[in-house]
Amino acid sequence: MSGLNIAVVGATGAVGREFIAILQKSKLEVKKLTLFASSASEGKEIAFLGEKIKVQPLRIGAFKGIDLAFFTAGSQISKEWASAAIAENALVIDNSSAFRMDKDIPLVVPEINIETAKKHKGIIANPNCSTIIFLLGIYPIYKKYGVERGAVATYQAVSGAGARAIEELKQQLALTMVKRKIKTEVFPHQIAHNVLAKCGEPAERGNTTEEEKLRNETRKILADENIVISSTCVRVPVFRAHSIAATLELSREFNIDDIRKLIEDTPFLTLEDKLKSDVYPMPINYSNKTDVGVGRIRKAEIFENGLSLWIVGDQLLRGAAYNALRIAEELYG
Amino acid sequence: MSGLNIAVVGATGAVGREFIAILQKSKLEVKKLTLFASSASEGKEIAFLGEKIKVQPLRIGAFKGIDLAFFTAGSQISKEWASAAIAENALVIDNSSAFRMDKDIPLVVPEINIETAKKHKGIIANPNCSTIIFLLGIYPIYKKYGVERGAVATYQAVSGAGARAIEELKQQLALTMVKRKIKTEVFPHQIAHNVLAKCGEPAERGNTTEEEKLRNETRKILADENIVISSTCVRVPVFRAHSIAATLELSREFNIDDIRKLIEDTPFLTLEDKLKSDVYPMPINYSNKTDVGVGRIRKAEIFENGLSLWIVGDQLLRGAAYNALRIAEELYG
Numbered sequence: 001m002s003g004l005n006i007a008v009v010g011a012t013g014a015v016g017r018e019f020i021a022i023l024q025k026s027k028l029e030v031k032k033l034t035l036f037a038s039s040a041s042e043g044k045e046i047a048f049l050g051e052k053i054k055v056q057p058l059r060i061g062a063f064k065g066i067d068l069a070f071f072t073a074g075s076q077i078s079k080e081w082a083s084a085a086i087a088e089n090a091l092v093i094d095n096s097s098a099f100r101m102d103k104d105i106p107l108v109v110p111e112i113n114i115e116t117a118k119k120h121k122g123i124i125a126n127p128n129c130s131t132i133i134f135l136l137g138i139y140p141i142y143k144k145y146g147v148e149r150g151a152v153a154t155y156q157a158v159s160g161a162g163a164r165a166i167e168e169l170k171q172q173l174a175l176t177m178v179k180r181k182i183k184t185e186v187f188p189h190q191i192a193h194n195v196l197a198k199c200g201e202p203a204e205r206g207n208t209t210e211e212e213k214l215r216n217e218t219r220k221i222l223a224d225e226n227i228v229i230s231s232t233c234v235r236v237p238v239f240r241a242h243s244i245a246a247t248l249e250l251s252r253e254f255n256i257d258d259i260r261k262l263i264e265d266t267p268f269l270t271l272e273d274k275l276k277s278d279v280y281p282m283p284i285n286y287s288n289k290t291d292v293g294v295g296r297i298r299k300a301e302i303f304e305n306g307l308s309l310w311i312v313g314d315q316l317l318r319g320a321a322y323n324a325l326r327i328a329e330e331l332y333g
Numbered sequence: 334m335s336g337l338n339i340a341v342v343g344a345t346g347a348v349g350r351e352f353i354a355i356l357q358k359s360k361l362e363v364k365k366l367t368l369f370a371s372s373a374s375e376g377k378e379i380a381f382l383g384e385k386i387k388v389q390p391l392r393i394g395a396f397k398g399i400d401l402a403f404f405t406a407g408s409q410i411s412k413e414w415a416s417a418a419i420a421e422n423a424l425v426i427d428n429s430s431a432f433r434m435d436k437d438i439p440l441v442v443p444e445i446n447i448e449t450a451k452k453h454k455g456i457i458a459n460p461n462c463s464t465i466i467f468l469l470g471i472y473p474i475y476k477k478y479g480v481e482r483g484a485v486a487t488y489q490a491v492s493g494a495g496a497r498a499i500e501e502l503k504q505q506l507a508l509t510m511v512k513r514k515i516k517t518e519v520f521p522h523q524i525a526h527n528v529l530a531k532c533g534e535p536a537e538r539g540n541t542t543e544e545e546k547l548r549n550e551t552r553k554i555l556a557d558e559n560i561v562i563s564s565t566c567v568r569v570p571v572f573r574a575h576s577i578a579a580t581l582e583l584s585r586e587f588n589i590d591d592i593r594k595l596i597e598d599t600p601f602l603t604l605e606d607k608l609k610s611d612v613y614p615m616p617i618n619y620s621n622k623t624d625v626g627v628g629r630i631r632k633a634e635i636f637e638n639g640l641s642l643w644i645v646g647d648q649l650l651r652g653a654a655y656n657a658l659r660i661a662e663e664l665y666g
Contacts, residue, residue: 153486206631232578245565278521298539
């Protein structure tokens with residue numbers, strides 16, 4: 001193939017912009033890049049490989065000639081437009097939650113289950129950001145020792161709620177510094193100097209949608225209906241990397257040095273685990289990185305084979321845009 | 334008794350100031366208040382009931398005539414000076430970790446084990462702030478259903494690291510807004526827009542001191558050597574209330590409505606648990622409150638009788654100064 005025609009739906013959003021930025025450095029040969037966004041963004045230009053590309057609104061026939069369409073404009077847009085893209089022979093990689101739990105649609109973290117991507121029927125779903133980061137952090141451990149269950153607490157950056165959420169935190173920080181009244185538009189409450197124990201919307205089991213995604217997508221991606229994840233997903237006033245405290249029950253006995261070695265030997269993970277020297281992963285250090293950081297590795301007494309660890313990754317990049325790009329690279333590279 | 338002579342050691346610190354503020358509204362009759370701080374604070378004046386009281390450095394004989402000395406100047410000062418205070422017949426309520434795990438010294442949350450305070454031999458230890466807030470949040474559940482074990486993740490305010498830590502966060506927020514270089518003095522890394530997976534210092538089991546306190550102090554306060562708490566204690570850029578995500582295994586079957594009713598019926602707890610209306614406890618709302626907020630109550634699949642909940646409380650007040658004052662009120666009120 002002499003290059004791909006690629007489209008991004010949601011090009012002006014936080015994940016869309018990230019995808020366009022990393023696509024420039026990708027080994028994929030891009031013949032043409034087409035950018036779609038809502039009519040509110042019409043006329044905006046986005047730089048790509050020295051060119052300025054105008055953003056267009058979606059329309060019937062928009063996907064003609066497109067090989068690969070990356071959707072990141074929310075579930076509603078994906079539900080409305082993905083079938084049009086498929087009908088026009090584009091492969092859809094969808095970053096929304098619209099199709100993730102559909103049995104016929106692969107849900108893919110390339111480092112874990114790329115083989116499922118190859119069986120796609122036109123749509124491949126990109127998993128939830130916290131789930132990607134969590135699963136990458138535990139994956140070598142899962143493979144070698146098995147994981148029976150886990151209690152997870154997240155420290156999620158505002159970027160997970162989109163570009164407007166990043167702006168909202170910035171504005172609230174500026175206004176609270178001078179004791180001015182703040183506005184809340186994206187989040188229901190002030191996020192500056194605060195934490196919100198709700199990511200997403202109310203869902204099953206008293207959980208939020210985010211907590212249900214961690215539970216359900218973990219099972220689907222690992223193809224393991226027995227693993228049980230109970231989580232509390234929390235928004236913190238951090239800009240763009242998510243952190244996760246996980247306490248796991250492994251299926252077999254283990255020793256901590258071997259866990260450290262497993263992490264160290266895994267290409268997409270960075271081991272940062274020297275408590276005495278204050279070395280542990282931090283969100284400010286993982287912003288704009290594709291590696292996931294793992295630290296605070298220790299036995300957890302509450303389980304017979306209990307393990308606690310701390311996982312940090314860039315939500316926009318590793319938890320969204322880079323995962324999608326890696327899927328495309330695996331399929332077309 | 335016609336009023337108490339009370340001393341505060343560490344009067345200019347974050348918890349010391351809080352204690353002095355709430356002592357003014359207490360039912361304790363204060364005959365005289367004496368304020369001690371390091372020589373760096375010498376000459377400073379602190380308002381108390383319309384008077385201005387000069388801060389003094391500690392000296393031999395400082396505790397003569399003092400009935401009750403509240404120590405909140407760190408472990409080192411407590412170790413050096415508590416015995417002098419006892420020798421001069423003062424009762425010491427110590428907010429440091431110096432004596433908490435000493436078998437002969439009661440470790441007291443008044444709402445849980447005030448009877449142990451009455452057996453003191455001169456010192457009563459005030460527990461760790463996260464432990465107080467966590468235990469108050471789970472106590473009515475523990476009493477009725479028992480708690481076998483729990484996985485805990487904290488979202489701790491900077492106030493837990495003292496008055497200078499609060500200033501450091503403020504300065505870092507101001508400097509990062511204008512893209513200036515920040516200083517790190519109290520915390521080893523930037524805390525603005527970041528989270529730090531280390532509270533306290535390295536300790537046993539790969540845990541930090543804070544994580545060990547949650548484990549050990551919980552056992553001592555509940556007088557329950559079997560309860561197992563595995564925690565990850567994390568500093569977040571919040572000013573003064575701690576939040577806690579807890580996933581517990583109860584000893585018996587329960588239903589969620591009964592748990593909600595237990596929380597609602599407990600005088601020192603506030604139930605905030607309406608996810609659909611975005612009602613859950615938040616640190617900005619619990620700053621300057623003595624109640625502990627509980628919400629996000631739901632079954633946790635990872636245990637047979639699993640329960641997840643979210644607990645928030647003011648670290649300086651409920652987690653330190655107010656707990657100490659309540660002990661004094663119970664003993665002298």
